Amino acid sequence: MGLLDRLISRRAESEPGPGSTPREEPVFATKALRKFVACLASRESPILLDLGTAVGSNVSFFGDHLGCKIFVENIYDDLERHIAGGTLDAFPDFLKTRFTRRVQSVDGILCWDLIDYLDRRSAIALSEQLSGLLRPEGALLGFFGTAPPRDRFYSKYVVVDALNMKHQAYPAARGRQTVLQNRDIIRLFPSLRVSDSFLLQNNLREILFRKPAWGG
Amino acid sequence: MWKRDEAVRPASGQSAAPQPTPPVTVGTPSPTPSASQKLESDIVNIGKSVVIKGELNGSEDLTIEGVVEGTIQLRDHVLTIGPNGRIQAQVFAKAVIVLGQVSGNIAATEKIDIRDNGSVDGDIVSPRVAIAEGAHFRGSVDMQRKGAQAPSASAQKPGAQPPQAQPPEPAVASGSAAAKPPAVAAQRVGA
Numbered sequence: 001m002g003l004l005d006r007l008i009s010r011r012a013e014s015e016p017g018p019g020s021t022p023r024e025e026p027v028f029a030t031k032a033l034r035k036f037v038a039c040l041a042s043r044e045s046p047i048l049l050d051l052g053t054a055v056g057s058n059v060s061f062f063g064d065h066l067g068c069k070i071f072v073e074n075i076y077d078d079l080e081r082h083i084a085g086g087t088l089d090a091f092p093d094f095l096k097t098r099f100t101r102r103v104q105s106v107d108g109i110l111c112w113d114l115i116d117y118l119d120r121r122s123a124i125a126l127s128e129q130l131s132g133l134l135r136p137e138g139a140l141l142g143f144f145g146t147a148p149p150r151d152r153f154y155s156k157y158v159v160v161d162a163l164n165m166k167h168q169a170y171p172a173a174r175g176r177q178t179v180l181q182n183r184d185i186i187r188l189f190p191s192l193r194v195s196d197s198f199l200l201q202n203n204l205r206e207i208l209f210r211k212p213a214w215g216g
Numbered sequence: 217m218w219k220r221d222e223a224v225r226p227a228s229g230q231s232a233a234p235q236p237t238p239p240v241t242v243g244t245p246s247p248t249p250s251a252s253q254k255l256e257s258d259i260v261n262i263g264k265s266v267v268i269k270g271e272l273n274g275s276e277d278l279t280i281e282g283v284v285e286g287t288i289q290l291r292d293h294v295l296t297i298g299p300n301g302r303i304q305a306q307v308f309a310k311a312v313i314v315l316g317q318v319s320g321n322i323a324a325t326e327k328i329d330i331r332d333n334g335s336v337d338g339d340i341v342s343p344r345v346a347i348a349e350g351a352h353f354r355g356s357v358d359m360q361r362k363g364a365q366a367p368s369a370s371a372q373k374p375g376a377q378p379p380q381a382q383p384p385e386p387a388v389a390s391g392s393a394a395a396k397p398p399a400v401a402a403q404r405v406g407a
Contacts, residue, residue: 054354056347063345063359070357 027166031198032141032206034162036108039139039210040066046107049133051075051114053156058110061159068108073099075114075126076154076172083173091118092125099129106133112157113143113204115188116176127188131211140192140209144185147203149176182207264300272305281316291325299333312342314351321355 040046040062048068050058053076062068078098082091109130115123130140143157152175155167185207186194192209199205259277262268266282273289280288281298288295290309297303301316311327314334322328324342335352343360347353 054347054351056345056349056351059345059347059357059359063357067359072353072355072357074354 025167025169027160027164028200028202028204029163030165030200030206032196032208033159033165035196035208036139036141037066037162039137040068040108043107045069047071047105048108048110049073049101049106049130050110052110052112053077055156055158058157058159061161071101071106076117079117080173088119092121095122095125095129099133101133103132104135107135107138109134109138109140110157111140111142113145113155113176115142115185116145116149116178116180117154117172117174119177123188131189131191134192134211136211136213138211139195140189140211142185142207142209144180144205144207145176145203146179146199146205148179151175262301297334 040048046066046068048062048070050062050070050072051074052072053074054072059070063070075095075098078094079091082088082094111130115126118126134140151169152172153169154172155169157165157167159165180188182197182205189209192211194207195210196208197205198207259279260274262278262280262282262284264281268282268284268286270286271289272284272286275290275293277294277296278288278290279296279298280301280303282300283302283304285304286306288303288305288307288309292310294311294313295307295309296313297316297318299315301318303316303318303320305318305320307318307320307322308324309322310325312322312324312329314322314328314330314336315332317335319337321338322336322340322342324340326342327344327346328340328342329346330336330348330351330353332348332350334348337354339356339358340353341358341360345357345359
């Protein structure tokens with residue numbers, strides 16, 4: 001087997017096919033999660049909104065160790081459903097009525113890398129909703145890619161501990177839409193301020209937003 | 217030289233079908249029941265074809281493979297919702313294992329375990345929660361440190377909405393949420 005064959009076979013093994021089980025990636029260090037956790041830990045019975053898939057270890061970490069009440073609202077699933085149904089045009093309007101929790105009732109939001117998968121209208125609709133849901137001094141953790149959109153998969157982020165995470169790739173109907181510049185990300189959340197921003201070794205940008213004490 | 221073992225082959229002309237087993241007398245216990253037989257008798261099953269609507273109370277472990285709508289209360293026992301189980305109910309139990317589908321809130325004093333292919337649409341309250349890799353969950357998780365406080369059946373009507381910690385208020389309005397005045401921001405309601 002030649003070098004090229006070996007490279008091709010290795011690449012084929014590493015790419016998840018449709019319907020395949022999630023592919024687990026190695027653990028990577030996170031900088032912003034610790035600060036996000038610290039924000040939640042300073043609150044009594046914090047309310048956490050998780051926009052991704054329900055992950056058992058994340059529920060244990062935030063629910064058992066931090067005493068959070070966790071609301072799982074899997075927007076990735078909603079996006080998949082709209083893609084499958086050919087109703088992506090209606091997705092921004094859907095997002096405007098998606099969340100039934102009242103204004104300023106959430107202490108922390110795990111946005112993961114969801115915004116990378118949205119078009120501009122949907123991203124604006126979502127960011128408006130999330131900004132409104134957050135309590136003053138609440139925190140929103142978002143991940144943003146730096147590589148051009150290429151692959152069609154989502155990442156399921158699994159918290160190992162406050163300093164380490166890993167992600168599992170699973171198939172998506174469409175890939176990341178664009179690489180957002182930092183200024184574009186900040187403009188999406190005009191009522192929040194960037195508390196911390198990190199570029200990780202795996203080229204993932206972690207941005208921690210905080211809502212000002214006066215409520216934005 | 218290579219002789220086959222003819223002893224295990226059926227005689228020529230005879231069918232290879234299994235011989236009928238002698239009939240089993242139902243309801244006649246053996247003189248000395250084994251431990252496994254006793255264990256089986258302690259586990260109650262609701263079969264696939266059974267549909268229950270209303271209030272289901274019990275004081276023994278229960279496995280549901282059928283359909284239940286209403287309320288299920290097994291305060292000191294384990295409820296298992298089998299792969300074929302379809303539950304539309306408020307559930308209160310010591311421990312709940314979900315392999316089928318549940319639409320409704322679950323409160324357990326010890327543990328809720330949503331296994332692979334199990335599905336829960338509702339709010340869960342339990343000091344320990346396990347969600348398997350292939351499980352579906354949509355709702356909220358409240359891992360009370362002191363254990364779940366299971367409300368009485370009379371307080372929970374079948375199909376009733378889960379008790380909310382906060383009074384209902386308008387949902388987030390598009391574009392206006394961020395501009396709420398500080399007076400509203402100062403309101404803090406515990407979980």
